[in-house]
Amino acid sequence: MAFVLKIDRVDEWWTRLEDFRVSEKVGFLVENSLDLLPEYLLPWEQLGKKAAKLMDAGELKDQVEKLPCLDYTHLRSYEEYCLAHSLLSTIAHCYVWQDRDKGVVPEVLPRAVAVPWYHVSQYLGLNPVYCYLACMLANWKKESEDSCDIELICGAPGTPHTDWFFIVSIQIEIDFGKGIKDIIKTYQALTTGDDNGLIEGLQGIADTIKRMQQTLSRMHEKQDPWPFYNKLRPFFEGWGAQSKFLPEGLIYEGVSDSPLQYLGGSAAQSSTIQTFDAILGVKHTAEAVPYLRKIREYMPAGHREFLNAIENGPSLRNHVRLSRDDGVRKAYNKCIQALTEFRSYHFTVTVKYVLLQSYKKNGKSSNNTDAQGAGGTYLVSFLKSTRDQTARCILGDRETGQMKWQADDMDLEGLKMKESSSLLHPGTNLIVKSKSDQEIFKEDH
Numbered sequence: 354m355a356f357v358l359k360i361d362r363v364d365e366w367w368t369r370l371e372d373f374r375v376s377e378k379v380g381f382l383v384e385n386s387l388d389l390l391p392e393y394l395l396p397w398e399q400l401g402k403k404a405a406k407l408m409d410a411g412e413l414k415d416q417v418e419k420l421p422c423l424d425y426t427h428l429r430s431y432e433e434y435c436l437a438h439s440l441l442s443t444i445a446h447c448y449v450w451q452d453r454d455k456g457v458v459p460e461v462l463p464r465a466v467a468v469p470w471y472h473v474s475q476y477l478g479l480n481p482v483y484c485y486l487a488c489m490l491a492n493w494k495k496e497s498e499d500s501c502d503i504e505l506i507c508g509a510p511g512t513p514h515t516d517w518f519f520i521v522s523i524q525i526e527i528d529f530g531k532g533i534k535d536i537i538k539t540y541q542a543l544t545t546g547d548d549n550g551l552i553e554g555l556q557g558i559a560d561t562i563k564r565m566q567q568t569l570s571r572m573h574e575k576q577d578p579w580p581f582y583n584k585l586r587p588f589f590e591g592w593g594a595q596s597k598f599l600p601e602g603l604i605y606e607g608v609s610d611s612p613l614q615y616l617g618g619s620a621a622q623s624s625t626i627q628t629f630d631a632i633l634g635v636k637h638t639a640e641a642v643p644y645l646r647k648i649r650e651y652m653p654a655g656h657r658e659f660l661n662a663i664e665n666g667p668s669l670r671n672h673v674r675l676s677r678d679d680g681v682r683k684a685y686n687k688c689i690q691a692l693t694e695f696r697s698y699h700f701t702v703t704v705k706y707v708l709l710q711s712y713k714k715n716g717k718s719s720n721n722t723d724a725q726g727a728g729g730t731y732l733v734s735f736l737k738s739t740r741d742q743t744a745r746c747i748l749g750d751r752e753t754g755q756m757k758w759q760a761d762d763m764d765l766e767g768l769k770m771k772e773s774s775s776l777l778h779p780g781t782n783l784i785v786k787s788k789s790d791q792e793i794f795k796e797d798h
């Protein structure tokens with residue numbers, strides 16, 4: 354049984370959010386996430402919750418070998434499927450990567466994990482691999498609705514030194530959720546021709562993106578780059594052509610006799626930023642689009658359909674272009690500015706947590722695949738291109754045709770991004786200014 358959308362008409366998608374599994378309170382997060390499975394499936398729950406610690410102690414593989422083959426149809430609700438996905442994904446990745454440092458990586462995933470993981474993933478419309486739903490969307494709980502403390506259900510390797518990455522990412526999803534009402538307001542106003550409502554909605558969207566960036570900046574408070582890069586990132590890795598250890602893929606025993614290939618987990622699989630792209634009509638380059646499309650296969654089916662529905666619904670950008678109201682254009686441009694700035698800031702975070710760590714560990718070698726990003730993207734050129742394509746969406750003045758940033762946003766100075774941020778190592782200027790990673794590496798040698 355797979356997750357089936359109840360929706361047949363998507364013209365007014367903003368009136369049907371729950372059909373897409375989008376919550377008006379917490380956005381793409383699983384609203385009533387669970388941390389308990391039905392008693393019959395207790396072995397998954399017990400092993401999943403301690404898998405990271407067992408992996409660190411080198412004891413997880415033995416436990417997996419002893420795991421009974423359980424029937425996934427005992428799962429009763431969407432929320433239980435999400436929790437099961439999170440637990441089985443954690444168990445599977447800990448199993449595959451436990452002895453990676455010794456160069457020992459299994460080519461076959463045992464049936465007791467492979468079969469239910471595959472079916473649970475099918476139900477959710479996901480690939481059976483550790484993805485953003487497993488680590489973030491379904492992996493959180495709060496004491497109460499008002500509580501600020503986010504707890505993780507399933508810790509990952511490096512816990513507690515890597516937990517902050519999850520907490521910040523989940524908080525960014527919560528920030529997005531708080532802005533859902535403005536997205537609804539924007540589209541209601543768009544379809545009723547209410548320009549004042551449209552300006553208010555767009556202002557709310559811009560504020561949401563700024564709030565998300567503010568939260569992203571908190572990554573530096575408690576997330577040390579070393580455990581992020583050396584413990585978490587290897588654990589996120591998938592299998593297939595981009596993999597050093599499993600280039601052929603992984604055999605899922607009881608599912609397929611030939612190896613299956615999947616990308617690893619990445620916060621790029623968050624639907625939040627692609628939602629803003631779809632709403633604002635941001636178009637990416639021919640080089641970036643295949644990856645951005647591909648990672649939709651790693652989003653739950655409802656969220657993927659949600660992005661399709663926005664893209665096939667009324668065009669906000671066309672409406673703004675034709676609008677005679679300068680306030681509408683200004684409000685739209687503020688959203689573009691905020692999204693450009695988010696991407697610009699995210700880029701500096703990536704330099705600190707990935708590129709510089711990679712250089713420390715491997716040197717600036719041209720074979721440095723770590724600098725490619727989790728999905729094998731050429732990290733620098735890719736992230737620069739998504740940012741630059743966003744910046745290009747600024748709409749010019751109707752009268753003069755001139756493009757300009759809003760004067761009241763003093764933190765954004767023209768198209769100059771904060772590339773000189775103190776987060777950047779002096780040597781990274783070269784990286785930032787270059788056209789592609791490969792060119793940088795060639796120049797360096």
Ligand code: HEM
Nearest residue numbers: 522619620621623626696702703706707726727728730739
């Ligand atoms: C330590 C924190 C982070 C690091 C080191 C990081 C790193 C990266 C890297 C290397 C990529 C390239 C593509 C890939 O590897 O999949 C990427 C893409 C991306 N990341 Fe992050 N990321 C971080 C946090 C986040 C968070 C919290 C979000 C939440 C929204 C996010 C959203 C994205 C998006 C949407 C992309 C796709 C590119 C785009 O649309 O501009 N990242 N990130």
